[in-house]
Amino acid sequence: MNLHEYQxxxxxxxxxxxxxxxxxxxxxxxxxxxxxxxxxxxxxxKTQVHAGGRGKAGGVELIDKAELAAKFxxxxxxxxxxxYQTDENGQLVNSILIEECVDISTELYLSxxxxxxxxKIVFIGSSEGGVNIEDVAKNFPExxxxxxxxxxxxxxxxxxTNIAKVLKxxxxxxxxxxxxxxxxxxxxxxxxxSLLEINPLVINKNGDLHCLDAKINIDSNALFRQPDLQKxxxxxQEDPQEAEAAKNDLSYVSLDGxxxxxxxxxxxxxxxxxxxxxxxxxxxxxxxxGGTATQARVTKAFKIILKDPEVKVVLVNIFGGIVxxxxxxxxxxxxxxxxxxxxxxxxxxxxxxxxxxAKILSEANIEIHSIxxxxxxxxxxxxxxx
Amino acid sequence: MSILVNxxxxxxxxxxxxxxxxxxxxxxxxxxxxxxxxxTPGKGGKQHLERPVFNSVEEAIxxxxxxxxxIFVPAKFCKDSILEAAEAGIKLIIxxxxxxxxxxxxxxxxxxxxxGVRLIxxxxxxxxxxGEAKLGIMPGNIHKPGSIGIISRSGTLTYEAxxxxxxxxxxxxxxxxxxxDPIPGSSFIDILxxxxxxxxxxxxxxxxxxxxxxxxxAAEFIQNNITKPVISYIAGQTAPPGKRMGHAGAIIxxxxxxxxxxxxxxxxxxxxxADNLVSIGSKVSEILNS
Numbered sequence: 182m183n184l185h186e187y188q189x190x191x192x193x194x195x196x197x198x199x200x201x202x203x204x205x206x207x208x209x210x211x212x213x214x215x216x217x218x219x220x221x222x223x224x225x226x227k228t229q230v231h232a233g234g235r236g237k238a239g240g241v242e243l244i245d246k247a248e249l250a251a252k253f254x255x256x257x258x259x260x261x262x263x264x265y266q267t268d269e270n271g272q273l274v275n276s277i278l279i280e281e282c283v284d285i286s287t288e289l290y291l292s293x294x295x296x297x298x299x300x301k302i303v304f305i306g307s308s309e310g311g312v313n314i315e316d317v318a319k320n321f322p323e324x325x326x327x328x329x330x331x332x333x334x335x336x337x338x339x340x341x342t343n344i345a346k347v348l349k350x351x352x353x354x355x356x357x358x359x360x361x362x363x364x365x366x367x368x369x370x371x372x373x374x375s376l377l378e379i380n381p382l383v384i385n386k387n388g389d390l391h392c393l394d395a396k397i398n399i400d401s402n403a404l405f406r407q408p409d410l411q412k413x414x415x416x417x418q419e420d421p422q423e424a425e426a427a428k429n430d431l432s433y434v435s436l437d438g439x440x441x442x443x444x445x446x447x448x449x450x451x452x453x454x455x456x457x458x459x460x461x462x463x464x465x466x467x468x469x470x471g472g473t474a475t476q477a478r479v480t481k482a483f484k485i486i487l488k489d490p491e492v493k494v495v496l497v498n499i500f501g502g503i504v505x506x507x508x509x510x511x512x513x514x515x516x517x518x519x520x521x522x523x524x525x526x527x528x529x530x531x532x533x534x535x536x537x538x539a540k541i542l543s544e545a546n547i548e549i550h551s552i553x554x555x556x557x558x559x560x561x562x563x564x565x566x567x
Numbered sequence: 568m569s570i571l572v573n574x575x576x577x578x579x580x581x582x583x584x585x586x587x588x589x590x591x592x593x594x595x596x597x598x599x600x601x602x603x604x605x606x607t608p609g610k611g612g613k614q615h616l617e618r619p620v621f622n623s624v625e626e627a628i629x630x631x632x633x634x635x636x637x638i639f640v641p642a643k644f645c646k647d648s649i650l651e652a653a654e655a656g657i658k659l660i661i662x663x664x665x666x667x668x669x670x671x672x673x674x675x676x677x678x679x680x681x682x683g684v685r686l687i688x689x690x691x692x693x694x695x696x697x698g699e700a701k702l703g704i705m706p707g708n709i710h711k712p713g714s715i716g717i718i719s720r721s722g723t724l725t726y727e728a729x730x731x732x733x734x735x736x737x738x739x740x741x742x743x744x745x746x747x748d749p750i751p752g753s754s755f756i757d758i759l760x761x762x763x764x765x766x767x768x769x770x771x772x773x774x775x776x777x778x779x780x781x782x783x784x785a786a787e788f789i790q791n792n793i794t795k796p797v798i799s800y801i802a803g804q805t806a807p808p809g810k811r812m813g814h815a816g817a818i819i820x821x822x823x824x825x826x827x828x829x830x831x832x833x834x835x836x837x838x839x840x841a842d843n844l845v846s847i848g849s850k851v852s853e854i855l856n857s
Contacts, residue, residue: 448747532709
């Protein structure tokens, strides 16, 4: 689950990390007041969306009059911001962060992730901040440090000093940096983060370290023990169909083809998409109905797939391990009757009670192409999609 | 021979009396697995599926001497359950549950490694040695004793590979689902080693998917250490970058972990690629009959 910048910064503040004085607003009327509360004569106004590249897209501005904050808010609130990281519809702006302006002398990069290979939390630091870090990694690998930190056995002071060297910090900045790494690590562990990124981490005109941005992703599997973070979920940042699916424990990702897919298991769902492509078709979506598919969920899945107007045929591919194919078949039949599907449906059932499932489909008196072989089923769906 | 489990496996079920534990224990017993008992704290002393229920793993070990454990408890209790079994002395633990927090797995992995415990999963279908023992949630009837070792990150994809090798008459020595999480208890490499040393296994099918670099690491290991033919299929060749495809593991970030990269690396290291999900079986056939 992603957090907005202002939410991330509120966590940073809780963990004694240096962030700018700021206010978040949801209405343009509150903008001037917010500026006055913050004080000073220059502010940064930043649209809050779950995507990077806001500055280049006009979603961040530097202003020197409080009324300009209101103008900026009027322009953006309720609109969608399109950046190079969003799709062509962009992300809805429903809040704006107003912050005091920081005089920057140097921009650095700092992040932390769980590294699969070393099975540790790894901090990534670079002297090149404020830019696309992937380009730096590719072109100047010597300017990036990957420092694994083990909670029980690491000497955090030593590790932080290693990173500080690559960031080219001086002694007094390194002294600020060591507790910063300690606090970030504590935040990472206590709040079950899967990603934390500060781009840029800056050195201000006074020579002090300052977190100018905050990108935080939380391990969704751990949300059960993070009730405060759960409340920060912003549904408006999700694709509406994907959010609707998630509510029903379905994993759905919309794609741009015309063959709707309903599959059990993420791996098999990807494999089914690949098979469709292999035979010259185009999948309209990824959809995993999960291991415990019930009739209600199958019906819901059909409804979500059919909301996409491009879909010309639906391919159902179920390999029953935990799920019983006869239950899926009943779900398919009930869904087709309930949803009033007027496009062809190809169903491939294999595994647990597949024979019973096929029998139910053939006796249902509706137009279903029941094909036991996956290659043949995919070919049929591709043929019907043309 | 086979790997990890066989007819001598004495299985303990943690989360025995819950709905998932009950359903899959019944199917495992039907398959012929020797389930010696289960653990459900607070229900010790009772009988379930005609087997004893214990309050703790330690108690179960004292009474029934299990040598493997399978875990069906909810995700938030998995860390405690895995560590309980590991510390009590169980050397093979299979965790079926999905949704275990990643930071829990970092702790768990360190502990089980230091105790010399083999952990399979979490978020996996389990392990089966056809005709001998089924420790997991896979449909038993698609398997057949034979010569192919199967390793996979995904449940239902494993079944697909199993079905195809059964239909072509090869059958399987053992099948291991290592799970799709970012930090799995066992890696492809861990299981590849076991299949290399197993006499019954003549060829290995490795089913991977996008995300991470487990397949790339495995590829190098195969080149240097595995003498048996390895056939691989990688799912997610058509998945768009940056999208999370259900599994926590299946996300392509920063241009790393794409199917294309993985296939290239595997081919370079001498692994035979099944370029399509439906051609895994025929690829095995082609390699073994050439």
